[in-house]
Structures are given as C-alpha cells and as structure tokens.
Amino acid sequence: MNQPPVTKTNGIASFFGPKTINVAPSTKYQNLLEKIRAATTDELRKECDRLYIELYKLIRKYLALRQVVLELSQSFHDSRFYPFILRYPLLKSMVKRVLRAPAFSEICHEINE
Numbered sequence: 001m002n003q004p005p006v007t008k009t010n011g012i013a014s015f016f017g018p019k020t021i022n023v024a025p026s027t028k029y030q031n032l033l034e035k036i037r038a039a040t041t042d043e044l045r046k047e048c049d050r051l052y053i054e055l056y057k058l059i060r061k062y063l064a065l066r067q068v069v070l071e072l073s074q075s076f077h078d079s080r081f082y083p084f085i086l087r088y089p090l091l092k093s094m095v096k097r098v099l100r101a102p103a104f105s106e107i108c109h110e111i112n113e
Helices: 011-015 028-036 041-079 084-100 102-108
Strands: none
Touching: 011 028, 028 084, 041 102
16 A cells, blocks of 8 residues: 655644645635636626625624524523523513514525525
C-alpha cells in the first residue's frame, strides 16, 4: 500500500488535519465567482439591493421572534412561584400564546426553498 507522503506544516495549519484545509475552491464557489464577474454593474447593484431588503426582513423576523421568546422566559420565571396545580394551566396557556404569536407562525409556515 502506497500512502501519500506526509508534509510537515507549521503555524496554525498544524492544528488542523489534512482534510480540514482545502486549498482548491469548490465548484460551487467557482460558479458563483464566474457569475459575479460576468454580471454588469447595474445587475450587481440590483442584486445588492435585493440582498439588503432580504437582510432587513430577516432581522425584523429575528427581533420579533426574540421578543416572543423573552416574553415567554419572563412569564415562565414569574410562574415558578405558583404551586404545580395552578402552574400547569399557566404554562399551557404560555405555550399556546407562543405558538399562536404572529412572529412564530410566520416563520413556521413559510416555505423553505
């Protein structure tokens, strides 16, 4: 069995195995790079604007979902002082409120590509 010769690496590359460092870019990134090079300035501006709009939509969704989780967390911590028999319906209503929240339902029902 012939094994390839082991090359000695120095610096930070020595912490990673040979499979971790990939010198050649994948074909996916090569295709993306070719597409960007072939695009005109106007096409790149339109793509940049589209990506900015998509980014702001995602940030808005994230902040709305984060607010729902913070409210749930606060309600949960407030409910810890109740006995279990009274606490169970509270917890149940908290979960239902989160599942019916517009921010949560928007994310759960969107179509993933």
